Amino acid sequence: MNAQFSGSEVWTEKYRPKKFEEVVGQEEVVKRVKSLVNSINIPHLLFAGPAGTGKSTLALIVVRELFGASWRENYLELNASDERGIDVIRQKVKDFARTKALGNVPFKVIFLDEADALTREAQQALRRTMENYTSTCRFVLSCNYSSKILDPIQSRCVVFRFKLLEKKDIKIIVDRIAAGEGLTITPDGFSALYEASEGDCRRVINLLQATSSISLNITPDLLNTIVSQAKPSDIRIVLDYALAGDFQSSRDKLLDIMLKESISGQDVIKAIQKDIWNLPIENEIKVKLAEKVGEVEFRLVEGSDEFIQLEALLASFILAGQGK
Amino acid sequence: MKPETWCEKYRASCFADVRGQDLAIERVKLFLRQFPAKRALILHGPPGVGKTSLAYALASEMDLEVFELNASDLRDKEKIEQILGPASMQRSLFKQGKIILVDEVDGISTRDRGGLPELLGIMEITSFPMLITANDIWQKKFNLLRTKSELVQLKELDYKTILDVLKNISIKEGCQINNDVLVSIAIRSRGDIRAAINDLQTLATTKDELIVKDLGERNKELSIFNALQHIFKTAKLDTKMVDIFDDVNMDIDEIFLWVEENIPLEYKGEELAKAFDALAKADVFKGRIYRQQHWRFMVYEYFFLGAGVAGAKKFNKTGWTTYRKPTRILKIWLQNQRAEKKKSICQKYALYSHIGSRQAMREFMLLKIIFNNPKIRDELRLTEDEIAYLDKGI
Numbered sequence: 001m002n003a004q005f006s007g008s009e010v011w012t013e014k015y016r017p018k019k020f021e022e023v024v025g026q027e028e029v030v031k032r033v034k035s036l037v038n039s040i041n042i043p044h045l046l047f048a049g050p051a052g053t054g055k056s057t058l059a060l061i062v063v064r065e066l067f068g069a070s071w072r073e074n075y076l077e078l079n080a081s082d083e084r085g086i087d088v089i090r091q092k093v094k095d096f097a098r099t100k101a102l103g104n105v106p107f108k109v110i111f112l113d114e115a116d117a118l119t120r121e122a123q124q125a126l127r128r129t130m131e132n133y134t135s136t137c138r139f140v141l142s143c144n145y146s147s148k149i150l151d152p153i154q155s156r157c158v159v160f161r162f163k164l165l166e167k168k169d170i171k172i173i174v175d176r177i178a179a180g181e182g183l184t185i186t187p188d189g190f191s192a193l194y195e196a197s198e199g200d201c202r203r204v205i206n207l208l209q210a211t212s213s214i215s216l217n218i219t220p221d222l223l224n225t226i227v228s229q230a231k232p233s234d235i236r237i238v239l240d241y242a243l244a245g246d247f248q249s250s251r252d253k254l255l256d257i258m259l260k261e262s263i264s265g266q267d268v269i270k271a272i273q274k275d276i277w278n279l280p281i282e283n284e285i286k287v288k289l290a291e292k293v294g295e296v297e298f299r300l301v302e303g304s305d306e307f308i309q310l311e312a313l314l315a316s317f318i319l320a321g322q323g324k
Numbered sequence: 325m326k327p328e329t330w331c332e333k334y335r336a337s338c339f340a341d342v343r344g345q346d347l348a349i350e351r352v353k354l355f356l357r358q359f360p361a362k363r364a365l366i367l368h369g370p371p372g373v374g375k376t377s378l379a380y381a382l383a384s385e386m387d388l389e390v391f392e393l394n395a396s397d398l399r400d401k402e403k404i405e406q407i408l409g410p411a412s413m414q415r416s417l418f419k420q421g422k423i424i425l426v427d428e429v430d431g432i433s434t435r436d437r438g439g440l441p442e443l444l445g446i447m448e449i450t451s452f453p454m455l456i457t458a459n460d461i462w463q464k465k466f467n468l469l470r471t472k473s474e475l476v477q478l479k480e481l482d483y484k485t486i487l488d489v490l491k492n493i494s495i496k497e498g499c500q501i502n503n504d505v506l507v508s509i510a511i512r513s514r515g516d517i518r519a520a521i522n523d524l525q526t527l528a529t530t531k532d533e534l535i536v537k538d539l540g541e542r543n544k545e546l547s548i549f550n551a552l553q554h555i556f557k558t559a560k561l562d563t564k565m566v567d568i569f570d571d572v573n574m575d576i577d578e579i580f581l582w583v584e585e586n587i588p589l590e591y592k593g594e595e596l597a598k599a600f601d602a603l604a605k606a607d608v609f610k611g612r613i614y615r616q617q618h619w620r621f622m623v624y625e626y627f628f629l630g631a632g633v634a635g636a637k638k639f640n641k642t643g644w645t646t647y648r649k650p651t652r653i654l655k656i657w658l659q660n661q662r663a664e665k666k667k668s669i670c671q672k673y674a675l676y677s678h679i680g681s682r683q684a685m686r687e688f689m690l691l692k693i694i695f696n697n698p699k700i701r702d703e704l705r706l707t708e709d710e711i712a713y714l715d716k717g718i
Contacts, residue, residue, distance in 0.1 A: 008703060009697060009699040009700045010673075010676065010700055010703065010704075013676065013677055056679070060678065079674070079679070079681070080680075081683075082680045082681050082682060113678070113679070113680060114680055114683075203687075206690050207690065210690055213693060213694065213696055213697060226693065229689070229693070230689040231689070232686075232689065245593075247588050247592075248588055259655065259659035259663070260659065261688075261689075262663065262666075262682075262686070299607075299608055299611075302608075303611050303614075303615065304604075304607050304608055304610075305611075307652065308580070308584060308600075308603055308604055308607045309604050309607065311600055311603075312600035312601055312603065314600075315596045315597040315599075315600035315601070316597050316601075318593060319593065319594060319597050324594070
């Protein structure tokens, strides 16, 4: 994955901005980060904001600006939710930081994505690691919510908040791609695209590329076909089976969805919690169920067996279906 | 020679042959002497302790004719009237007296077409002693039957008694079986002499000592079946339920799966919810053991898994349930095999486009469409296996 970046067929890469000037939206953030980079000696950075708003992109621009052509040798990208525990992260940081930076910048840059996936204990360990290597490394952390990052870490970083991209920003990006790829997009086609993306730029581009693989003419119908095809299975089916009293089908479907779509128990419980209020049952029962759901979520966080706990929950949905 | 099971061949024909039940024998004799103070006697106890044998031994010692009815006869009101009614009034032509043996009364149904009420009716008028055998006489449906009958419990046989019997039989049959093997059959039978004799016969006919291992396997499943049956069928909590799975020679995690798989086969509605609630609580304590390294929590884990699940019902369950092997782990394994490719594709893509591979897994349904592009497949350096996975469209 070397210099063919610009020639990539994956549009999220092909159209990823490589300079500050190319970034759309986040004007304030870009301006301030740029001035920090110009002074060469950057502090640790914390990028907070929703998915697909440019956090990784900006981190990549920072290292390109700092190191020029040799940015790859001086840059380590880690994903907190993928690495198995803080010890692995520390080892990788250690190995990376052992050698001195090349060129005239006195430090290397480590980008730790999804840092809010780390537990409190892991974040404590991360804090010490950041301190130990501060002379040779700068950290750029990214997260969805800065509130999930320990205060001592936040106080060591300059915090930047990324906003959801506005419709006009998305329009600029979509037009850029449409011109490059020869797409025609009707105004309501664009509206449908924007609706489906929820302001997530990555998703916009992926939806666009998936749709264009069928036709270069992007219409709302075509787009909605793609969206519904890519939608994860609805946990509602599981609940409907349970409310109808069919426990066996309900649990089979649950296991099926969890396995085939790599959904964790906590994702399932979140979906159930959101759906309770839309179920065709009495309000009092909804309240009772909400309490159960909360208890199950607590047990899952504690580390109980996901499937057994969810099955127990489904069994109470059976009762709810009988009006109990 | 007529094929005959050793169980039949060596069935006790006199009191001396009935092993390990001396007290019960005395009480049965007393019952006969005092007849008709009570008109029926119930012999109850676990399978294979000699209930039916004791009844036949009694008949032969006292020179009585046995009139036997099994559970399936009892289900039919007409048949009972036809056979039991007249039989209980008539005197035997050849012998002085008769006993009426109602074997395995557990199978009797409370609903469909009577049976139990009819049996009670006949007990009122019979002029011959009735012997009734049962595994579990404490079921609610037997309340009336219990109060009208004499109860005699047969104890589980200890392994030494069983070993004795096995040795005798193997000498008589002339099979040379290592003493250790006999001991292990005796122990594994858990007081069930019928199972022990069956195992011995199997071993002797196949002449293959390896089969002892298989017997062990069967017994392992037998014991989880027995434990499940006790938990799922009996409503009244007993001390045995508290640590019943302690005696099952199986890893606790595997037992969890067995219980989980089979709860819906026995319980519906409120019972189902209660049983899963208990199972979930057992799981919570299991987690606490690991996290806190506090092993005493295991007491509660076993309690909820056994007594908790059993206590979910108000009434006993009747009928036979074929418990199923757990399938969850198998499904997970199969899915993981399939998901292996998806995972590796996502890892490649994640590295390439600066996101986490979990994130890529979540977006896979959309990305899959993009991966149809052959140039992108090249770019990501997908292997042939991975491409085949994408093309299968799973």
